Amino acid sequence: xxxxxxxxxxxxxxxxxxxxxxxxxxxxxxxxxxxxxxxxxxxxxxxxxxxxxxxxxxxxxxxxxxxxxxxxxxxxxxxxxxxxxxxxxxxxxxxxxxxxxxxxxxxxxxxxxxxxxxxxxxxxxxxxxx
Amino acid sequence: xxxxxxxxxxxxxxxxxxxxxxxxxxxxxxxxxxxxxxxxxxxxxxxxxxxxxxxxxxxxxxxxxxxxxxxxxxxxxxxxxxxxxxxxxxxxxxxxxxxxxxxxxxxxxxxxxxxxxxxxxxxxxxxxxxxxxxxxxxxxxxxxxxxxxxxxxxxxxxxxxxxxxxxxxxxxxxxxxxxxxxxxxxxxxxxxxxxxxxxxxxxxxxxxxxxxxxxxxxxxxxxxxxxxxxxxxxxxxxxxxxxxxxxxxxxxxxxxxxxxxxxxxxxxxxxxxxxxxxxxxxxxxxxxxxxxxxxxxxxxxxxxxxxxxxxxxxxxxxxxxxxxxxxxxxxxxxxxxxxxxxxxxxxxxxxxxxxxxxxxxxxxxxxxxxxxxxxxxxxxxxxxxxxxxxxxxxxxxxxxxxxxxxxxxxxxxxxxxxxxxxxxxxxxxxxxxxxxxxxxxxxxxxxxxxxxxxxxxxxxxxxxxxxxxxxxxxxxxxxxxxxxxxxxxxxxxxxxxxxxxxxxxxxxxxxxxxxxxxxxxxxxxxxxxxxxxxxxxxxxxxxxxxxxxxxxxxxxxxxxxxxxxxxxxxxxxxxxxxxxxxxxxxxxxxxxxxxxxxxxxx
Numbered sequence: 024x025x026x027x028x029x030x031x032x033x034x035x036x037x038x039x040x041x042x043x044x045x046x047x048x049x050x051x052x053x054x055x056x057x058x059x060x061x062x063x064x065x066x067x068x069x070x071x072x073x074x075x076x077x078x079x080x081x082x083x084x085x086x087x088x089x090x091x092x093x094x095x096x097x098x099x100x101x102x103x104x105x106x107x108x109x110x111x112x113x114x115x116x117x118x119x120x121x122x123x124x125x126x127x128x129x130x131x132x133x134x135x136x137x138x139x140x141x142x143x144x145x146x147x148x149x150x151x152x153x
Numbered sequence: 154x155x156x157x158x159x160x161x162x163x164x165x166x167x168x169x170x171x172x173x174x175x176x177x178x179x180x181x182x183x184x185x186x187x188x189x190x191x192x193x194x195x196x197x198x199x200x201x202x203x204x205x206x207x208x209x210x211x212x213x214x215x216x217x218x219x220x221x222x223x224x225x226x227x228x229x230x231x232x233x234x235x236x237x238x239x240x241x242x243x244x245x246x247x248x249x250x251x252x253x254x255x256x257x258x259x260x261x262x263x264x265x266x267x268x269x270x271x272x273x274x275x276x277x278x279x280x281x282x283x284x285x286x287x288x289x290x291x292x293x294x295x296x297x298x299x300x301x302x303x304x305x306x307x308x309x310x311x312x313x314x315x316x317x318x319x320x321x322x323x324x325x326x327x328x329x330x331x332x333x334x335x336x337x338x339x340x341x342x343x344x345x346x347x348x349x350x351x352x353x354x355x356x357x358x359x360x361x362x363x364x365x366x367x368x369x370x371x372x373x374x375x376x377x378x379x380x381x382x383x384x385x386x387x388x389x390x391x392x393x394x395x396x397x398x399x400x401x402x403x404x405x406x407x408x409x410x411x412x413x414x415x416x417x418x419x420x421x422x423x424x425x426x427x428x429x430x431x432x433x434x435x436x437x438x439x440x441x442x443x444x445x446x447x448x449x450x451x452x453x454x455x456x457x458x459x460x461x462x463x464x465x466x467x468x469x470x471x472x473x474x475x476x477x478x479x480x481x482x483x484x485x486x487x488x489x490x491x492x493x494x495x496x497x498x499x500x501x502x503x504x505x506x507x508x509x510x511x512x513x514x515x516x517x518x519x520x521x522x523x524x525x526x527x528x529x530x531x532x533x534x535x536x537x538x539x540x541x542x543x544x545x546x547x548x549x550x551x552x553x554x555x556x557x558x559x560x561x562x563x564x565x566x567x568x569x570x571x572x573x574x575x576x577x578x579x580x581x582x583x584x585x586x587x588x589x590x591x592x593x594x595x596x597x598x599x600x601x602x603x604x605x606x607x608x609x610x611x612x613x614x615x616x617x618x619x620x621x622x623x624x625x626x627x628x629x630x631x632x633x634x635x636x637x638x639x640x641x642x643x644x645x646x647x648x649x650x651x652x653x654x655x656x657x658x659x660x661x662x663x664x665x666x667x668x669x670x671x672x673x674x675x676x677x678x679x680x681x682x683x684x685x686x687x688x689x690x691x692x693x694x695x696x697x698x699x700x701x702x703x704x705x706x707x708x709x710x711x712x713x714x715x716x717x718x719x720x721x722x723x724x725x726x727x728x729x730x731x732x733x734x735x736x737x738x739x740x741x742x743x744x745x746x747x748x749x750x751x752x753x754x755x
Contacts, residue, residue, distance in 0.1 A: 029749050036669045042154070042197040053748065056741050059670055063720035063733075068742060075746035089650055091191075092719035093613035093694040128197040 028078035028144035030054060030137050033068075035061045035096070038085035040130025052133075061085075061122075062095025066106055069120060079144045081137060082122040089126065096124055114151045118143055154197070154205040155667045163666035172714045174656030175607035176231035176246060181579040183605070184218055186231055186246055187656045191663035193249055194649035196642065203642055204256055211257035214250075219290050219332045220283060220578055222258050223312065225251030226320045228575055236610035236655050242619025244652045245640075252645040258324055261331045269337060273297045274362035274592055279346050282310020283574050284367035284566030286332050287581025288588075293336035295589055300361070301338060304345040308333065310369050311567065312574065314398040314424065316431050317633040347534035353562060363588045365554075366540070367566035367581065371395070374527040376419060378479045379509070385481030390488035394420065394428040394525025401431055411437030415518050417491060419478055420525035421445045426461040428523045429470050434631050440471040440517065444496045444507055447474045453499040464636075467627040473517075477509050481522065490518045530568050540564065553597045554584040563587055608655050608715060611694045617651050620644065657714045674718045674735040676711045682730035683708050689722035689731060698722045 032055045034040060040057075051057060058064060061084040069080050082103065084096035100122050107117035123136055176186045192210045196203045214221040229247030237243050273296040278285045281303035289299040307313070308329035312320070333340055344351055346368060356364055373393035376383045400406050414437050418429040421443030433439040445455040455462065455474065465472065476493035483489055495513040500506065535541050539558050542548040548557035549564045556562040565580025583601075590597045623638040630636040640648060654661065664670045676698075685707025689698040697715035700707050709730070711722075723731045 031745060031749070036664075037195075041195055041667070041669060042202065051741075054745055056738065056745055058738055059664065060719050060721075063724060063738060065724050071742075072746060072749075076749035077746075088615060088617060090613075091654065092717055092721065093611050093653070095719060095721060097614055098692075098721065098724075128195070129199070 026145060026148065028141050028149075029076055030079045030081055030140050030144065031056065031072045031077045032081045032083065032133070032137055033058055033061055033064050034083040034130075034133065035059075035085050037091040038089070038096075038125065039083045039127050040133060042128045042130075055133075060090065060092045060095040061099045062090070062092060064099060064102075066102060069106060073115065073119075073150060078147075078150060079119045079121065079140055081140050082120075083127075083133065083136070084122055084124045086124050086126050100124070116147055118147065119150070154202055155209060163662050171603065172606050172608065172657050173660055174654070175234040175236055176244075177656060177660070178605045178607045179234035180231045181573070181575045182218060182582060184214070184221075184231075185661070187652065187654050188661045188663045188666075189214060189253075190244065190246070190249065190649045190652040191654060191661065192667065193253070193645055194652065195663075195667060195669075196646055196649075198642075200642060207253050207256045208260050211253050211260070214253070215257075218578070219335075220287070220328060220574070221250055222254035222261070222324050223283075223320065223328050224575065225249075225254040226324060227312075227315055228573065230573060230575060234607075236608075237616070237619075237651070237653060240610060240616040245620065245622065245648055248622065248640050249645055249649055252640040252642075254324065255639055258327055261327055264331065264335060266335050266337065267294065269293060269296065271296055271298045271337070275300065275360050276588060277302060277356045277361040277364045279364060279366045280304070280310060280368035280566065280568070281308040281329070281340065282367060282369055282566060282577065283312060284568075284577035284581040284584075285310070285365065286329060287578045288365045288367065288563075288565070288584045289338045289581075290332050290336050291582055291585035292588060293338055295585070297588075299336075299338050301333070301340045302344040302346065302351060302356075303340060303342050304368065304371075306342050308340065313402045314395060314427070316398065316401070316427050316434075318430070318434070318630070318636055319427075321635060347531065347537060353538050353559070357561070362592055363561045363563065365563045365565065365581070365584045365588065366556075366568060367564070367577065367584075368531075368568055370528045370530045370567045370571060372529050372531055373524065374529055376478055376524050376526060378477060383478055383481055385483055385488075388481060388483040388488045389486050390520060391481070391522045391524060394418070394424050394523050395528055397428055397523055398424070398431060401435075406435060409436040411435045411439075411521065414438065414520040416440070416521045416523060417442060417517055417519040418523045418525060419443070419491075420527075421455045421457055422525065422527070423457050423461055425525040426457045426465050428525050430461075430465055430468060432521075432523060433465075433468050433470055434633060437521070439469075440473060441465065442473045442476050442478065442491070442493055442517070444477055444499050445474065446499075447472075464624070467624075468631070469627065473515075476515070477507060479509070479511070479514070482516075488519055488522055490516055491522065492516055527571070538562075550598075552583070552601050553587040554580055555587055555591070555597055560591065608657075609696065611653050611655055613653070613694060619651075620648055654717075658717055659714070671737065672735060674733045675713060676716055676718060676720075676722065677732050677734050678709055678711060679730045679732065680708055682728050683726075684728055684730075685709065686727065688725050688727060692721050692725040694719075694721070 036057050061082050090096045103122045174187045177183050196206045231246050232243040235243035275298045278289045278301045281301045292299050373395050416432040416437035416439045418441045429439050429441045446453050448454050475496045477496045478491050479494050480492040493515050495510040497510050498508040554563045554565045563584040565584045566577040587597050625636040658673050689709050695715045697712045700709045720733050
C-alpha cells in the first residue's frame, strides 16, 4: 500500500470553515481539531501529535491583523518558526509544521491544503525515529 | 443561515451588563453592537447565503430596536465613544447598520406579523414619532392593546424633518408602517391632543388605563436678541426651519424654488444645517449664521455634527460663526437683510446666556430668513392637562417617565427633553417598562438605574485605519437622493472584522450563537502551581490576567469580566498553572491522536 501520511490540522474557527450548513450533527473531518483561536495550540500539542504518529501538522490561522483575539495568529506563527528550528535539530524537517494564514468562511480550500501537504510529506517519508 | 441566534446559552444575559463595550454604554438603548458586529464579520462570501445571515442579524436587532434601519442612516452616536478612535478611527457602526438595512428593509414588508395575545389593558400613546412607536412596540409585545393618536396624517414624527438626501423616504415610511403592522398597533391619524376633541380625561373615560405622551416639540422658538424678540420679526420672508423642512418633506415646495434668492439660515444645530443644505438644493444662494464658534471642542463650539459642517462646506454654503442677529431689515413688507453683532460668549456657568459686542457688526443681505434656533412644547396644552410643575416645567420622573402630577400618565421623547432620535426611543422603552410595572402593581422605580462601565482598547501589534467613506461629489449631489455610499458585502465584513470586541463575552456571545463555541469557557488558576512570575499578565491583551499579593506571595488571577477565554495565558504559563475549564479542545485532540496510525512506541 502506498504511504499515506497523517496530517493533523488545527483550524481557527473565526477564519476557516465557520459557515455552518445548518446541520449541527455534521461530523468534523478526521484529523481536524477546530480551535477558537490558533493561539491556543501549544508546542506540546504539536510534539504530542508527532509522538502519536502524525507526519505533519497544519495550522490554519486568521489572516494577518485579523485575529478575533488580537494577536493569536502572530503568536502562533512565532511559535511555529521557533519550533521548526528546534525540531530540525532532532532531524524532524521544518516542512512538517506548517502555518497558513487566510480567510475562508466556507472552508473551500482546506481539503486542497491538506492534500498539498500530504504530497510534500510523501516526498519526505515517515518521521525519522531514533 | 445559522442554526440558532439567541436561544439557550447563546442568549445575552441582561443581569451582567454592568460592563459593556464603550459603544454600547454610549448608545442610549445599549444596543448589542459588539455581538452584531461579530455576526457581520462572520458573513459568508456567497451573496445568497449572506442575505440569510443579514436577515437573521436584522431580526435579532429588530426585536429590541425596530428603528435600526433608520439609525443606520442618521445616528452613529456609538462611534463617538469607540475605543478605536485613538488608533485609526472609530468602527463605522452606523454604516454597518445601514448595510444590514439595505437588505433588511426589503424583507421587512414581507416579515410575518408577530404572534401576540393581547390580553392586557388598553394603552393610549399620544404621538407617533420614534418615542411613541417604540413604547407602542414594546407594550404590544407584552400583551397590551395599544392605540397611537397621531396629530398628522403619517407616522414618524420629527424624523420626517430629516432631508431625504440623508434618510430615504422608503426607509422611514417602511420602518414606521411595519412597526404598527407587525405588532398589531391601532393608529388614529389626524387626532390632535388638546384641540377640544381629545384630552387626557377623555382617553381615561374611553378605557385607556395609561397614557404615554410623546407628542414632540412642534412650536418653533422665536429669534431673540438680549432677551427680547428681534425687531422686524413680522416681515414676510421669515420662515421657521421646522415648518420649512416639513413642507419640503411633504413635497409642497417645487425644485428651484429659491433660485436667484439669497437665503440666510440662522442656527448652529443639525436642523439648521439640514435647512441650509435643503435650501441650497432648492437653488438658493445660502449662508448660515450661528452664535457658536468654529472650534467644536470649546464650550461655545458649534453643536452640529462635523459631517454636517463638512458636507455644507463642500456644497458651497457659507457658515458665519460667532454672530447673533440684532435686527432684521425690510424693504417694503419683505426681508432685505440682517444686522449681525459679534457674539463673545454663548454659555456661562449657568447655561445659555449670549453676550455680544455691538461695536463689531456686519450686515448681510437676505431675501429669505430661515430661523432654526430650537423648538419647544405646546406649553398651554400641557398646562391645561396639568402636567407642569409650579415653575412651569414638565413634572416628570426622568428615570421612569412617570408624570409627577398624574400617575397614569407617562411623558417622553422630545416633549420631555429635546435630544437625539435614539434618546426619544429610549424614553419609549423606559415608559413601556414603567407602564407595565404601574399596571401590574410593581415598584416603578426599583432597580431602574444602572451604572455602566466600559473597558480600554485591547492591546495588539498593529491597528487598522478606518475605511474611506465615499460621498457623491458636491457638484453631482444637488438633489434629494442619498449622497453617501453604503458598504458592499466585502467592505462590511472587513469593517466588522476591524472591531476589536472590547466588551465582555457575557454581553456578546456571538460565537456561541453561531456555534463556534458551545459555551464560554473560563480560565482557572491553580494557586499551588502559580509562581507569580507575571508572564500571563504581559501576554493578556485585555488586562484580564492580573496578579495580587496573597499571604506574602505574588499570585495571578483572572478578571472574569474582562477575560475572553482566548487561552493565550494558558499557553504562555511556564508552570502550567492556568487551565481553560469547559474547553473541548483537549478532548478533541485526544480523540484525533488516538486514531492516528503508526504511533511511535514508548
